[in-house]
Amino acid sequence: MGIMNVRRIMKLGLGACVLVLFVTAICQAAATKESEPPVYFENIVKRLIDDGFDPKKISTIFKDPAVSFTPKKVRFLFVYSESKLNYGQFSSPKSIKKARRYLEQHQPALSKAKKKYGVEKEIITAIILVETKLGKYVGSASVFNTLSTIASLADPEPRQALWTHIRKKAPKQSRDKFEKKAIRKSAWAYAELKAFITYAAREQIDPTQLPGSLAGAIGIAQFMPSSILAYAADGNQDGRINLLEHADAIASIARYLKNFGWRPGIKPKKAAKVVWQYNHSSYYVDAVLKVAKLLKG
Numbered sequence: 001m002g003i004m005n006v007r008r009i010m011k012l013g014l015g016a017c018v019l020v021l022f023v024t025a026i027c028q029a030a031a032t033k034e035s036e037p038p039v040y041f042e043n044i045v046k047r048l049i050d051d052g053f054d055p056k057k058i059s060t061i062f063k064d065p066a067v068s069f070t071p072k073k074v075r076f077l078f079v080y081s082e083s084k085l086n087y088g089q090f091s092s093p094k095s096i097k098k099a100r101r102y103l104e105q106h107q108p109a110l111s112k113a114k115k116k117y118g119v120e121k122e123i124i125t126a127i128i129l130v131e132t133k134l135g136k137y138v139g140s141a142s143v144f145n146t147l148s149t150i151a152s153l154a155d156p157e158p159r160q161a162l163w164t165h166i167r168k169k170a171p172k173q174s175r176d177k178f179e180k181k182a183i184r185k186s187a188w189a190y191a192e193l194k195a196f197i198t199y200a201a202r203e204q205i206d207p208t209q210l211p212g213s214l215a216g217a218i219g220i221a222q223f224m225p226s227s228i229l230a231y232a233a234d235g236n237q238d239g240r241i242n243l244l245e246h247a248d249a250i251a252s253i254a255r256y257l258k259n260f261g262w263r264p265g266i267k268p269k270k271a272a273k274v275v276w277q278y279n280h281s282s283y284y285v286d287a288v289l290k291v292a293k294l295l296k297g
Contacts, residue, residue, distance in 0.1 A: 113254035126291035150189035195225035219243025
């Protein structure tokens with residue numbers, strides 16, 4: 001065997017060794033990544049466990065491949081202007097026609113809610129129209145990822161990551177205002193995340209798979225998790241609360257409004273104050289009340 005052949009074999013052997021080591025390193029890195037929560041969620045996991053959630057269950061949830069930090073989704077909360085939303089679309093003849101069909105289609109559930117909670121079918125339908133276009137658009141973002149991402153903004157690193165995305169869409173955004181809003185929203189989202197995990201466990205739902213709005217609202221009624229725990233109702237009496245079902249959504253809206261003061265024959269000013277509790281926006285309140293009035297006419 002010539003010297004050149006020996007050298008070739010040695011080179012091949014060395015290359016093979018390097019390749020093996022390289023592949024092994026990649027596998028080890030992948031294994032490590034799979035065994036840890038996504039970047040920026042480590043402190044959220046610790047806080048949840050410190051707050052009494054089962055360590056094993058929380059660890060399992062956050063290791064799910066579907067869980068991720070989603071700044072491109074949540075930046076919506078920091079750059080949109082509600083005054084620019086087209087609330088006028090809901091009182092168009094086409095929308096009102098669809099809402100009337102909804103009234104007829106779900107008459108049993110609406111009548112049941114009226115009898116039990118004293119809330120008119122028109123106001124419930126108006127809310128469902130404005131919230132999700134009568135259940136057609138309930139959102140496709142992961143509720144768990146949304147709430148976890150916003151909750152993580154209590155830490156500077158994820159705030160910086162989100163700020164990078166926001167500057168691309170809103171270069172004139174004030175960093176100081178963003179920081180204050182992010183910290184405020186993080187506290188709100190963490191409370192909602194705890195409520196969501198509690199709700200998912202109660203209803204035996206995989207929390208990583210439930211879709212919702214870009215703010216974490218769920219179902220036809222667009223309830224936040226804390227509102228589900230406090231006000232949601234089992235409208236079809238199947239022993240579960242599923243706000244993707246119209247009967248449950250209708251009953252939940254009625255119960256919510258009653259809790260905040262809705263009564264049969266309520267005066268317009270008082271009605272506006274109650275609807276404002278559902279969504280703190282004068283544009284929203286005006287749109288809902290206008291639709292309800294058209295449906296009664």
